[in-house]
Structure formats: C-alpha cells, structure tokens
Amino acid sequence: MDITFKNVTYIYQKNSPFEHKALENLSFHIPSGTFVAIIGHTGSGKSTLIQHLNGLTVPSEGEVHIGDFKLTNDEKPKNMKELRSKVGVVFQYPEHQLFEETIAKDIAFGPQNFGVSEEEIERRTKEALRQVRLSEELLERSPFDLSGGQKRRVAIAGVLAIQPEVLVLDEPTAGLDPRGQKEIMDMFYNLHREAGLTTILVTHSMDDALKYADQILILNKGTKFMEGTPIDVFRQKEALQSVQLDVPEVVQFLTSFEEKMGKPINFSNQSIDEIATSISEIVKGVE
Amino acid sequence: MRKALIEFRNVSFRYSDTNPWVLKDLSFSIYENEFVAIIGHNGSGKSTIAKLVNGLLFPQEGEILINGVTVNEETIWDIRREVGMVFQNPDNQFVGATVQDDVAFGMENRGIPREEMIKRIEDNLAAVGMLDYRLTEPHRLSGGQKQRVAIAGVLAIYPKVLILDEATAMLDPRGRKEIMQTVASLSEQQGLSLITITHDLAEVVQAERIIVMNQGEIWAEATPREIFSKRNQLKEIGLDVPFVAILADELKRAGIELTKEPLNHEELLEELWTLHSKT
Numbered sequence A: 001m002d003i004t005f006k007n008v009t010y011i012y013q014k015n016s017p018f019e020h021k022a023l024e025n026l027s028f029h030i031p032s033g034t035f036v037a038i039i040g041h042t043g044s045g046k047s048t049l050i051q052h053l054n055g056l057t058v059p060s061e062g063e064v065h066i067g068d069f070k071l072t073n074d075e076k077p078k079n080m081k082e083l084r085s086k087v088g089v090v091f092q093y094p095e096h097q098l099f100e101e102t103i104a105k106d107i108a109f110g111p112q113n114f115g116v117s118e119e120e121i122e123r124r125t126k127e128a129l130r131q132v133r134l135s136e137e138l139l140e141r142s143p144f145d146l147s148g149g150q151k152r153r154v155a156i157a158g159v160l161a162i163q164p165e166v167l168v169l170d171e172p173t174a175g176l177d178p179r180g181q182k183e184i185m186d187m188f189y190n191l192h193r194e195a196g197l198t199t200i201l202v203t204h205s206m207d208d209a210l211k212y213a214d215q216i217l218i219l220n221k222g223t224k225f226m227e228g229t230p231i232d233v234f235r236q237k238e239a240l241q242s243v244q245l246d247v248p249e250v251v252q253f254l255t256s257f258e259e260k261m262g263k264p265i266n267f268s269n270q271s272i273d274e275i276a277t278s279i280s281e282i283v284k285g286v287e
Numbered sequence B: 001m002r003k004a005l006i007e008f009r010n011v012s013f014r015y016s017d018t019n020p021w022v023l024k025d026l027s028f029s030i031y032e033n034e035f036v037a038i039i040g041h042n043g044s045g046k047s048t049i050a051k052l053v054n055g056l057l058f059p060q061e062g063e064i065l066i067n068g069v070t071v072n073e074e075t076i077w078d079i080r081r082e083v084g085m086v087f088q089n090p091d092n093q094f095v096g097a098t099v100q101d102d103v104a105f106g107m108e109n110r111g112i113p114r115e116e117m118i119k120r121i122e123d124n125l126a127a128v129g130m131l132d133y134r135l136t137e138p139h140r141l142s143g144g145q146k147q148r149v150a151i152a153g154v155l156a157i158y159p160k161v162l163i164l165d166e167a168t169a170m171l172d173p174r175g176r177k178e179i180m181q182t183v184a185s186l187s188e189q190q191g192l193s194l195i196t197i198t199h200d201l202a203e204v205v206q207a208e209r210i211i212v213m214n215q216g217e218i219w220a221e222a223t224p225r226e227i228f229s230k231r232n233q234l235k236e237i238g239l240d241v242p243f244v245a246i247l248a249d250e251l252k253r254a255g256i257e258l259t260k261e262p263l264n265h266e267e268l269l270e271e272l273w274t275l276h277s278k279t
Helices: A046-053 A080-086 A103-113 A120-133 A147-160 A178-194 A207-212 A230-234 A237-242 A249-261 A271-282 B044-053 B076-080 B097-108 B113-125 B143-155 B172-190 B224-228 B231-236 B243-253 B265-277
Strands: A005-011 A020-031 A035-039 A059-064 A070-073 A087-090 A166-170 A198-200 A214-221 A222-226 B002-013 B023-031 B035-040 B061-066 B083-086 B161-165 B193-198 B208-215 B217-222
Touching: A005 A046, A020 A046, A020 A059, A020 A120, A020 A214, A020 A222, A035 A207, A046 A059, A046 A087, A046 A166, A046 A198, A070 B061, A087 A147, A103 A147, A103 A178, A103 B243, A120 A147, A120 A178, A147 A178, A166 A178, A166 B083, A178 A207, A198 A207, A198 B231, A207 A230, A214 A230, A222 A230, A230 A237, A237 A249, A249 A271, A249 B265, A271 B243, A271 B265, B002 B044, B002 B193, B023 B044, B023 B061, B023 B193, B023 B217, B035 B044, B044 B061, B044 B161, B044 B193, B061 B243, B076 B083, B083 B143, B097 B113, B097 B143, B143 B161, B143 B172, B172 B193, B208 B224, B217 B224, B243 B265
Parallel strands: A035 A198, A035 A214, A087 A166, A166 A198, B035 B193, B035 B208, B083 B161, B161 B193
Antiparallel strands: A005 A020, A005 A059, A059 A070, A214 A222, B002 B023, B002 B061, B208 B217
C-alpha cells in the first residue's frame, strides 16, 4: 500500500497551556513495497508519526493516505478496523504485551478480533511460527515460560498472523544481543521481500538503515530534515552532525581516511573488501 | 602485585535442581583498580556473575570472596556497600522525584549525615557531568543522562567496585559513548575497579582485560587486542566482530602488512599513513 503524508501537523493538548506540536507540516510519499527507515532523536516525532499509520491518531491538520484509506481531522474512515487489519505494528518491547495462557491463544488474539475463521487462524498460526522460527511444540506452553528473545518472537508472530500489507517496526531489536538482532532483522527483511510488504523501520542504528532500507527519512523536531537513498543521506555527514546524528561506521572511517591521507574514497555502499582494495591502491601509490 | 578484590573459586550455579547449570566450575579474579569487561551473548551466564557478586543469588558450589570476605547471608549487607551496580533499564532504577533526591536515596539507606550527603551529591553529580540538572525531574532526562545519574547515586556510597550490567544496551550510540567515557575516566581518577558486562565488543576496547563467557564457562581471557584477533571464533559464539577488525582482515588479504591488530580507526589510519609515507 502506498503511504502519503500531505502537510501533516499534529498538536498535543491543543488550546491548553501544554499545547505542543509533535509534527509540523510534514509531507512525504512511500511507494508500495518500499523498505523505509525513519531516524530521529527522542522527541523528533517518530512515535507520533507511527500512530498515524494505523489510525491511533488522526492529523490535526493535513491528510494521511494509506492505500485507499484517508485520515484527516474531521474524516476518520468508517472502516478503521479494516485499516488496522492491513497495518501491523510491532511496538517497542512487544513482549510486554503478551497476556494469554498459551502461545497459541496469544497469536490467535489479533486475527480473532478481525473475524478470521478458526481453521484459517490455525493455518496462519503455523505459518507465523515458521516465519519467526519457533517450534510448533511450544504452542500449548505459557508465553511467560520462554526466554526474552523467544517471547519477542511470539509477539511478532501475533502481528504476522494478521497478515498485514504494511509492517511498522518500532526499534524491534532493542535489548537483543548481536546474534539476536541480526536474526530478527534478517527475518523481517526476508518477509518484506517474500510477501511484498511495505516496511517502516524506526531505528537508532545507522548501520541497519544502511543495510536494509531503500529510503531513509530523517525527522528533527517534528519536521522532515532529510530524505533519500542511504547513499545520498549518509554522504551528508556535516548536515547529519548538525542535528547530532551519526553516520554509519564505514562512512566515518572513509571521512577520517580522507582527512588523514588527503585522498578521497567515495562512499557508494561498497563492500568492505572493495574498500580494502581502494585503500591498498592509495597506500601503495598505484592509482 | 595487585590485591584481588573479587575472587570466584570453582563456582557453579543453576536456578533449580531440574535446570541446566548456568555457570560451570568458574574461577577468576578481578583486582583493585582494574577495568575488566565480561562479554558473551544472551544466556552465556554473564549477568548471573553480577548477581552472584552482590548476593542477589548464591552459588550451589564453590565460593565467592569480595575483598577477602565470603559472600553469604550474613555478609551481603557489608558487601553491597563495596559493590555498586547499574542495570540495563534506567527507568526501573529511579526512585527520587528529582535528580538530587535520587542520588541521596542510597546514602539515606546507609544513614550518612546530611552535611556529608550534600557534599557527596555535588561531587558525584559533577563527576558525571550532571550537576546542572540536580533539581530536574528524572522523566525530563534522556536515557544516557538517566544512566549517568544512576552512576552518581552508586558512586556516592563509595563502592570499591562498580559493575555496569548491560547499562548501555537501551541507549543510542551517542549515549553509549558518553557513558563509557564517563566511567572510564571516573575509574581512573577514583581508583575504582570497573566491571562492564556487555555484548558489544566495540565498547570494551579501553578495558585492560576481557573475559569472554560462553555456555557458562570462560571461553577466553585476554587483552582487547588479543580478543579482536580471534574474529572467526567470536562469530561462532554469537558475538559481533568490530568493523575495524573486519577491515584489517580485508586489508591483509589485499596485501597490506599491518604490524599490530588495530583497536580503533585512529590506530588503523596511523599505520596506513606510515605505510603510505614509505612508498
């Protein structure tokens, strides 16, 4: 599903002394099937943006389009439930939201609410477990008996069982170890490609944005600060630093390399062995 | 020779009789004034070590000594005065309504006189760079600021060792860097032993010694430089290999002879510069 924000402003506690603009005149377009990374500091408006994607909030001003659904301040779609069955949100620390007696019941909770039949739920549960790489033997166990990483997979399976077309991920790897982080991100990336999803990843990790995203959107104080492909965005090191954001480690290294050696190696998302070859040519003086 | 501050003697631990052993016959020492990093993936037993040090858990086998005293039910209150801990989630550790109330909490529990408390609040908030925030409400702070306040609160009770148990895991990269710089300079100035427990190798290059845990046992114990050179093995036990180590490998493959294993960008660039000026 295509996602479009047109001049969206969102104001918390309007007309009160606590009035606060979380988003201001924000416009962007995400074509269907894109993997987008949204980056910004605490307070940049990332969470407010996410809440617009499944109609938890509607804009104070402007328009949000998700596929055929339109959200404005005075026009909520009548079929909000249908929108929510198409936009799956994995919130931060989703394992905190597990509540059922068994893993099977927890995964079934979402689809049940959307009126999916029992047989279909059973089929989707098995499919979702396969996608998050958990064994079917766990189905009748309590989710609270599992390790932290496994709990998170159960919570994610619950979102996948809704079979959304848009997947919104709010820092999905926070608190996991490197192996766990890579497994979860690779899993989302495969899903994104296999199921043709539109994926929106909120992250602090510039390295993940570089590795997985087609497009990057950088927010600062509720407005769009920068937008583009990872290469375009990460080439603008000074601009990013002006809003206290870092660039991926490889870009930092290439910048320091140029400062030290007086010769540039342009960043084009090349692999580390390609970089090593370029460095070796410069160091040996065979350009 | 330096005095051993923490000693594990053949320690084995499991959560119950039916559960597998989390730590198996573990022995190591940490000395006065030392900066040690304990790394390992989730489930390697690294956090259990922290809980055993200050008596939140007790081992089924073996013995743990802190400053020469065995950890048991009778000694834990004295031991907790010597071992300060900061945990992963900053929001779970705040009790005070303001930053200075929070720093005061640990001292109040130990009956430290008011005059002395005020002095220690100022000294320790200044040490972590948070003195300007002493009247701020905790929820107005960033994650990294909260962790610095938590560190000030722990330091105010003058522990001999500070343990950071994944204390940077929930912070963004900038917050992580700030915390690690703060604690490294504090441990140097105050002669404090420092143990950082983490799965992020890039964070531990300043440590004097790294203990790598895998499946409840010590997998390796060496300097950061030695550990960095074992990158293929590190990957096998689920740890990330730092960018600079991967690049050093690729450079060797491309025919660049490095004289030592680089720990950071600066060291690698310095070597490249030296090689370049020779050609």
